[in-house]
Amino acid sequence: MKEELDVLEQTVSSDYKYGFVTDIDTDVVPKGLNEDVIRIISEKKNEPEWMLNWRLKAYAHWLKMEEPEWANVHYPPINFQDVIYYAAPKKKKQLGSLDEVDPELLKTFDKLGISLSEQKRLSGVAVDVVMDSVSVATSFKKQLSEIGVIFCSMSEAIQNHPDLVKKYLGSVVPMTDNYFAALNSAVFTDGSFCFIPKGVRCPMELSTYFRINTLGSGQFERTLIIAEDEAYVSYLEGCTAPMRDENQLHAAVVELVAHNKSEIKYSTVQNWYPGDENGKGGIYNFVTKRGICQGNDSKISWTQVETGSAITWKYPSVILKGDNSIGEFYSVALTNHMQQADTGTKMIHIGKNTKSRIVSKGISAGKSQNSYRGLVRAGKNAINARNYSQCDSLLLGDKCGAHTFPYIESKNKTAIIEHEATTSKIGEDQLFYCRQRGIDAETAVALIVTGFAKEVMNQLPMEFAVEAQKLLAISLEGSVG
Amino acid sequence: MLSIKNIHASVEGKQILKGIDLEVKAGEVHAIMGPNGSGKSTLASILAGREEYEITEGSVSFLGKDMLELSPEDRAREGLFLAFQYPVEIPGVSTTNFIKTALNEKRKYHGQQPLDAVSFLKLMKEKMQLVEIDKSLLTRSINEGFSGGEKKRNEIFQMAMLEPKLAILDETDSGLDIDALRIVANGVNKLRNNERAIIVITHYQRLLDYLQPDFVHVLVNGRIVKSGTKELALELEEKGYDFIKDELSLAEAV
Numbered sequence: 239m240k241e242e243l244d245v246l247e248q249t250v251s252s253d254y255k256y257g258f259v260t261d262i263d264t265d266v267v268p269k270g271l272n273e274d275v276i277r278i279i280s281e282k283k284n285e286p287e288w289m290l291n292w293r294l295k296a297y298a299h300w301l302k303m304e305e306p307e308w309a310n311v312h313y314p315p316i317n318f319q320d321v322i323y324y325a326a327p328k329k330k331k332q333l334g335s336l337d338e339v340d341p342e343l344l345k346t347f348d349k350l351g352i353s354l355s356e357q358k359r360l361s362g363v364a365v366d367v368v369m370d371s372v373s374v375a376t377s378f379k380k381q382l383s384e385i386g387v388i389f390c391s392m393s394e395a396i397q398n399h400p401d402l403v404k405k406y407l408g409s410v411v412p413m414t415d416n417y418f419a420a421l422n423s424a425v426f427t428d429g430s431f432c433f434i435p436k437g438v439r440c441p442m443e444l445s446t447y448f449r450i451n452t453l454g455s456g457q458f459e460r461t462l463i464i465a466e467d468e469a470y471v472s473y474l475e476g477c478t479a480p481m482r483d484e485n486q487l488h489a490a491v492v493e494l495v496a497h498n499k500s501e502i503k504y505s506t507v508q509n510w511y512p513g514d515e516n517g518k519g520g521i522y523n524f525v526t527k528r529g530i531c532q533g534n535d536s537k538i539s540w541t542q543v544e545t546g547s548a549i550t551w552k553y554p555s556v557i558l559k560g561d562n563s564i565g566e567f568y569s570v571a572l573t574n575h576m577q578q579a580d581t582g583t584k585m586i587h588i589g590k591n592t593k594s595r596i597v598s599k600g601i602s603a604g605k606s607q608n609s610y611r612g613l614v615r616a617g618k619n620a621i622n623a624r625n626y627s628q629c630d631s632l633l634l635g636d637k638c639g640a641h642t643f644p645y646i647e648s649k650n651k652t653a654i655i656e657h658e659a660t661t662s663k664i665g666e667d668q669l670f671y672c673r674q675r676g677i678d679a680e681t682a683v684a685l686i687v688t689g690f691a692k693e694v695m696n697q698l699p700m701e702f703a704v705e706a707q708k709l710l711a712i713s714l715e716g717s718v719g
Numbered sequence: 720m721l722s723i724k725n726i727h728a729s730v731e732g733k734q735i736l737k738g739i740d741l742e743v744k745a746g747e748v749h750a751i752m753g754p755n756g757s758g759k760s761t762l763a764s765i766l767a768g769r770e771e772y773e774i775t776e777g778s779v780s781f782l783g784k785d786m787l788e789l790s791p792e793d794r795a796r797e798g799l800f801l802a803f804q805y806p807v808e809i810p811g812v813s814t815t816n817f818i819k820t821a822l823n824e825k826r827k828y829h830g831q832q833p834l835d836a837v838s839f840l841k842l843m844k845e846k847m848q849l850v851e852i853d854k855s856l857l858t859r860s861i862n863e864g865f866s867g868g869e870k871k872r873n874e875i876f877q878m879a880m881l882e883p884k885l886a887i888l889d890e891t892d893s894g895l896d897i898d899a900l901r902i903v904a905n906g907v908n909k910l911r912n913n914e915r916a917i918i919v920i921t922h923y924q925r926l927l928d929y930l931q932p933d934f935v936h937v938l939v940n941g942r943i944v945k946s947g948t949k950e951l952a953l954e955l956e957e958k959g960y961d962f963i964k965d966e967l968s969l970a971e972a973v
Contacts, residue, residue, distance in 0.1 A: 665807070668808075668809055672817075673768075674767050674801050675818075675881065676792050677824050685817070686809055686812065
């Protein structure tokens with residue numbers, strides 16, 4: 239018994255492979271948060287007056303709010319004055335093309351497996367890259383603009399498409415929504431902006447790669463995706479950070495707007511530094527992600543593979559406002575060592591014949607705690623609303639925890655809401671069965687975990703499914719002798 | 720091929736095997752019979768390397784190697800196969816994927832390249848026919864929602880694919896109806912050859928009717944108390960285990 243557990247423990251220990259730091263000249267605003275810092279950020283980004291005012295309003299609101307404590311995560315109070323709110327790799331001049339990107343930066347992203355040079359990319363994936371507080375490069379911009387797709391950094395969108403930004407920013411996640419959303423609204427620095435015009439099926443995957451580099455800096459990105467009538471887009475984000483002893487804050491806001499008959503598919507492979515095995519360091523990931531199915535027959539689908547962060551606090555949600563709209567949430571959350579994750583979704587049924595589907599797979603190893611928290615609400619006009627939720631937890635070893643907090647609110651007699659939950663352990667029997675066939679414990683654990691997460695992995699775009707599968711295996715990799 | 724000498728084993732402090740000796744040569748089929756709780760499955764488990772059993776005395780050599788020094792996966796890669804009494808479910812992992820992983824791990828151990836997709840499929844097709852297993856079963860999650868017969872047939876299919884030198888069938892006949900038993904037994908018979916040894920652990924004669932073992936051993940209370948040819952199994956079937964127990968108590972009384 240004892241030995242089997244040791245094998246499991248070794249198997250789930252792993253090294254974080256993205257923990258290096260890039261030595262690059264960085265423009266940094268000193269630590270601390272006040273109105274002046276917000277003014278500096280806004281000025282550095284050469285923002286119009288309305289944007290600054292919006293930020294200041296959010297900041298004033300944030301000052302009156304309190305940090306939420308209801309989540310099943312525990313951490314010492316964050317000193318918001320000890321965070322750098324703006325850090326940007328210094329640009330030597332305005333970039334004319336990707337060839338002019340700092341070679342040090344290109345090297346960093348090559349090391350992360352992200353080639354920024356468009357010629358080298360095998361598949362049609364357009365990438366926006368955000369380092370610390372700013373977007374450093376966006377690929378395939380020109381090709382996309384020819385069919386009317388806008389894919390650029392949020393900073394550029396504020397400059398070049400102010401009407402769209404004004405119309406949609408904060409329309410799904412109001413600045414007053416929650417503590418971290420208010421903070422983000424005040425200090426957000428960059429992120430991606432996507433606009434898919436009416437009737438256009440975006441021909442390639444759009445993706446943003448987030449990287450925190452500077453010591454002590456937080457990352458506050460803001461992403462906005464709009465699909466007009468009958469438009470389609472598939473979007474993916476990836477994230478990594480260096481290994482550092484102290485905790486770093488990541489508080490993002492993502493808003494999705496889907497009009498009539500449009501579809502937005504949003505996938506995340508989150509691999510922020512999770513801290514070491516004793517829980518030292520790691521990213522605090524407090525993220526608000528929400529989409530609205532504004533139009534009839536629209537669809538929003540969230541898929542997330544979460545393996546990183548010391549603390550994850552994240553509930554990608556869908557407001558099903560349009561009739562016949564569909565919301566989906568597919569999640570794999572893997573926690574190891576001292577990681578804590580409180581993640582899930584909210585499906586708010588407002589329109590008629592709306593459908594939602596939730597598939598959550600939590601994997602806990604080491605001494606980690608993994609919670610699913612989900613709300614399904616059917617309003618009084620949500621006639622024939624349907625929800626199906628399935629929450630499965632897999633435990634590795636006997637020191638970790640899995641928790642499920644489902645909330646169901648139905649104000650409508652015609653709504654049908656189903657919830658299924660299971661908890662299982664990687665049994666010694668399973669492990670032994672594999673080993674008896676010649677599969678060592680490490681490979682066996684990866685095989686079992688991949689099998690457990692299969693339903694969700696199948697939802698990922700092809701280009702990233704393989705990557706995500708490897709990531710799961712790596713997160714469980716160890717030193718079994 | 721396999722040489723078990725004076726094996727004593729216990730679990731949680733309780734002595735289960737009290738000195739087992741057994742010699743198995745290539746090409747032989749041995750049956751181990753015995754009442755419930757006699758230690759049959761324990762013997763299978765320690766040979767395969769389950770770690771909850773403590774071996775307190777004795778030795779096992781397999782193909783000239785000290786088997787007790789090898790990890791369970793290395794024993795498998797050396798050519799030991801255990802057909803489980805209760806095959807384990809692994810949700811989301813298809814039988815095909817499972818066997819492919821196992822086969823390639825074994826090949827890696829022997830310094831061979833992984834089998835390419837075409838050769839693997841060809842091998843699968845060939846073995847599927849041999850053990851009469853349906854293709855649809857192989858794309859489903861391994862053992863999940865399988866009937867008792869399907870599970871056992873799947874074990875024999877894995878045996879066919881992995882081509883072990885020594886196969887131990889742990890109560891492969893339990894929970895099978897007569898048709899399933901016949902199919903499983905036919906599969907095993909087709910896998911018999913001069914280089915492969917098979918140990919069949921069973922309660923009943925009926926599997927042995929099909930398999931015709933070369934030797935039969937009776938295990939009672941942690942010891943092999945009687946060995947013989949297949950006629951011994953028939954005698955057991957007729958008289959029950961009590962006659963052996965009676966013989967034993969007589970012997971002990973003297």
